[in-house]
Amino acid sequence: MSVTADSQRPILKDGMGRTIVNLRISVTDRCNFRCTYCMPADNVEFMDRQKLLTFEELTRLVGVVSRMGIYRLRLTGGEPMLRKDLPDLVRMLHEVQGIEDIAMTTNAFFLKNHAKALRDAGLNRLNISLDALDKEKFAHVNRRDCVQEVLDGIATARDVGFPIKINAVAMRGFSEEEIIKLVEYGRSGGFEIRFIEFMPLDADKIWERDKVLFGHEIVDLIQKKFPLEPIQDSLEIGPASEYRFTDGLGKIGIITAVSNPFCDYCNRIRLTADGKLRTCLFSTNEHNLKELIRGGASDADIEQKIREALVIKEPGHKINLDDFERPDRAMHAIGG
Numbered sequence: 001m002s003v004t005a006d007s008q009r010p011i012l013k014d015g016m017g018r019t020i021v022n023l024r025i026s027v028t029d030r031c032n033f034r035c036t037y038c039m040p041a042d043n044v045e046f047m048d049r050q051k052l053l054t055f056e057e058l059t060r061l062v063g064v065v066s067r068m069g070i071y072r073l074r075l076t077g078g079e080p081m082l083r084k085d086l087p088d089l090v091r092m093l094h095e096v097q098g099i100e101d102i103a104m105t106t107n108a109f110f111l112k113n114h115a116k117a118l119r120d121a122g123l124n125r126l127n128i129s130l131d132a133l134d135k136e137k138f139a140h141v142n143r144r145d146c147v148q149e150v151l152d153g154i155a156t157a158r159d160v161g162f163p164i165k166i167n168a169v170a171m172r173g174f175s176e177e178e179i180i181k182l183v184e185y186g187r188s189g190g191f192e193i194r195f196i197e198f199m200p201l202d203a204d205k206i207w208e209r210d211k212v213l214f215g216h217e218i219v220d221l222i223q224k225k226f227p228l229e230p231i232q233d234s235l236e237i238g239p240a241s242e243y244r245f246t247d248g249l250g251k252i253g254i255i256t257a258v259s260n261p262f263c264d265y266c267n268r269i270r271l272t273a274d275g276k277l278r279t280c281l282f283s284t285n286e287h288n289l290k291e292l293i294r295g296g297a298s299d300a301d302i303e304q305k306i307r308e309a310l311v312i313k314e315p316g317h318k319i320n321l322d323d324f325e326r327p328d329r330a331m332h333a334i335g336g
Contacts (some may be wrong), residue, residue, distance in 0.1 A: 009069060009071065009098070010067065010068055010069040011069050012068045012069030012070060012310070013310070014110075014310040014311070014313040015310065015311040015312055015313055016315055018264075018265070018267060018313075019069075019268055020069065020267055020268065020310060020313075021069065021071055021072055021267050022072040022073075022074065022268035022269075022301060023065055023072070023073055023074075023268070023269055023271060024073075024074045024076055024268055024269070024270045024271065024335055025062075025073060025074065025076065025078070025269060025271045025279075025335070026076045026077060026270070026272050026273040026334065026335025027058075027077060027078075027086065027089065027273060028047075028052065028078045028080065028082050028273050029046055029047050029077065029080075029273050029332050029333045030046050030076045030077065030078045030079065030082045030243045030332075031077055031078040031079040031082065032079055032082065032107070032109055032144070033079070033107050033109070033142045033144050034143040034144070034324075035131075035141060035142050036140075036141055036142075037141075037145070037169055037171070037198060037199075037331070040333065041143055043264075044332075047274055047333075048202055049052050050303060051084075051254070051273075051274045051275075051290075052273050053271075053274070054238070054272065054276060055089045055092055055276045056133045057290070058089065058092075058093070058295050059089075059092045060293065060299075061271070061289065061293065061302065062096050062099065062298050063096050063097070064301075064302050064303055064306070065306065066096055066097060066098035066099050067097075067098065068303060068306065070100065070269075071091050071098055071099055071100045072101045072102075072103075073093060073101070073102045074098065074102075074103045074104065074105060074127075075089075075090070075103070075104040075105070075123075076104070076105045076335040077100070077105075077106075077108060077273075077332065077335065078273070078332050078335075079107055081106060081109075081110040081111075081114055082110075083132035086118065087117040087118050087120070087121040088121070090118055090122050090123045091121040091122055092101060094121065094122030101124050101125070102123050102124050102125075103123070103124060103125040103127065103129045104118070104123055104125075104126055104127070104128065105128075105167070106126060106127075106128055106129070107128070107129050107130075107142075108126075108128045108129075108130070108151075108154050108157070109146060109149055109153060110152030111126075111128075111154065111156055111157045112152050112153045112156045115153070115156045115157040116156075116160045117163065119160045119161060119162060121173075123162075124163075125162065125163045125164075125165075126155075126157055126164050126165070127165045127166075127167050127194075128150075128153075128154055128164045128165070128166050128167065129166075129167050129168075129169075130145070130150060130154075130166050130167070130182070131168045131169050131171075131175070131178070132147075132168075132174075132175075132177060132178045132182075133147065133178060133182060133185060134147075134177075134181070135147050137178060138150075140174075141169075141171075141174065154166075154189075157243040158189065158190070158191075158230070163193055164190075165191065165192045165193075166182065166185075166191050166192070166193045167194050167196055168182055168193060168194070168196065169195075169196050169197075170196060170197060170198060170212075170213040171198045171211055171212075171213060171214045172193045172198075172210065172211050172212060173211070175195075175213055176221065179195065179218060179221055179222060180221070180222070180225055182195075183222055183226060183252065186250060186252070187192075187226075187245070187250050190250070191250075192250065192251055192252065192253060193252050193253070193276075194252065194254070194255060195215070195218045195252070195253070195254050195255070195328060196257065196258055197212050197213070197214060197257050197259060198211055198212045198213065198258070198259040199253065199257050199281075200331040209258070212258050212259070214258070214259045215241070215254040215256035216261055219243065219254060222252065226247075227245070227247075228243040228244065228245060228246065228252070229243060229244055229246055230242070231244055231251065238253075239255050239256060239257075239265075239310070240253030240291070241253065241254045241255075241256065242254075257317075261317060263314075263316030264316070266280075266313075266316075269309075271314070272329070272333065272334060272335055273333075273335070274290060275288065275289050275291075275293065276288055277289050277305075277306065277309055278288070279309055279312070279313035279335065280313065280316075280317060281315040281317070281334065282317035283314065284328070287305060287308075287309040288305075289302060289306070
């Protein structure tokens with residue numbers, strides 16, 4: 001993979017002057033789990049496979065954005081490993097000039113069989129969704145009884161050399177007893193645990209503000225057993241406010257998307273599996289890049305469309321405002 005020196009890389013700015021370096025690519029809206037905060041339990045209608053961007057189309061698009069200044073990619077879903085031959089896509093993206101980092105968000109169920117192939121193809125890092133270690137709580141939130149398969153997948157991924165972050169959605173009345181268990185799991189396994197405030201992206205519309213376990217409450221709970229100290233300016237390089245354990249054994253991250261959003265530092269845009277560009281997770285607008293790609297547009301035409309979308313990238317989401325509107329798509333159809 002060719003790495004472009006910082007001094008030579010183009011700088012891509014949005015209308016608010018934020019530098020955009022990260023593209024999240026949803027490769028499928030399908031998932032083998034039915035997480036309560038992400039999708040309905042039954043009767044989920046998935047996209048027709050013909051509507052998904054092909055690997056060649058995705059690689060072309062990544063080539064366009066890399067020349068604009070984006071150099072970090074994250075593959076998401078649904079569950080991205082449900083996309084057939086995913087290591088082939090990773091290999092193709094790995095070879096794009098200027099792309100320096102390819103990560104993936106996964107539920108880890110399939111990692112035991114696919115971690116090595118993905119690592120060999122050029123995948124750099126993993127974020128793994130794991131909201132509970134307790135067998136019954138895991139089954140309740142994911143609607144699947146398979147926590148051991150997930151833990152086995154995580155262990156395999158660690159053994160083949162992946163740096164791993166564990167993402168846990170924090171929900172009041174559910175997560176309090178799991179937080180310390182997850183912290184201990186991360187400390188013993190060498191994983192950074194990141195707790196994410198429960199956001200209004202659930203398909204069943206169960207989100208209410210009083211179900212959010214706020215970031216400061218999570219920190220206070222952890223502090224009772226494991227003293228923490230904040231890592232300064234961590235929000236400027238990612239969505240999480242990070243804290244290190246004062247005994248030196250690792251760190252945690254807190255993503256306060258509801259109580260203290262990181263929108264001022266947002267450096268990302270998103271691509272849905274059917275080729276729609278979204279400039280915010282909570283966008284109510286989408287920009288159809290697939291239409292351009294399949295309609296014979298030039299790379300310059302595609303670049304212009306992306307720049308036009310970035311000019312009107314949202315200053316921030318409106319979760320805490322009266323005029324907040326939920327996205328039309330549930331989380332699994334947007335991309336994690």
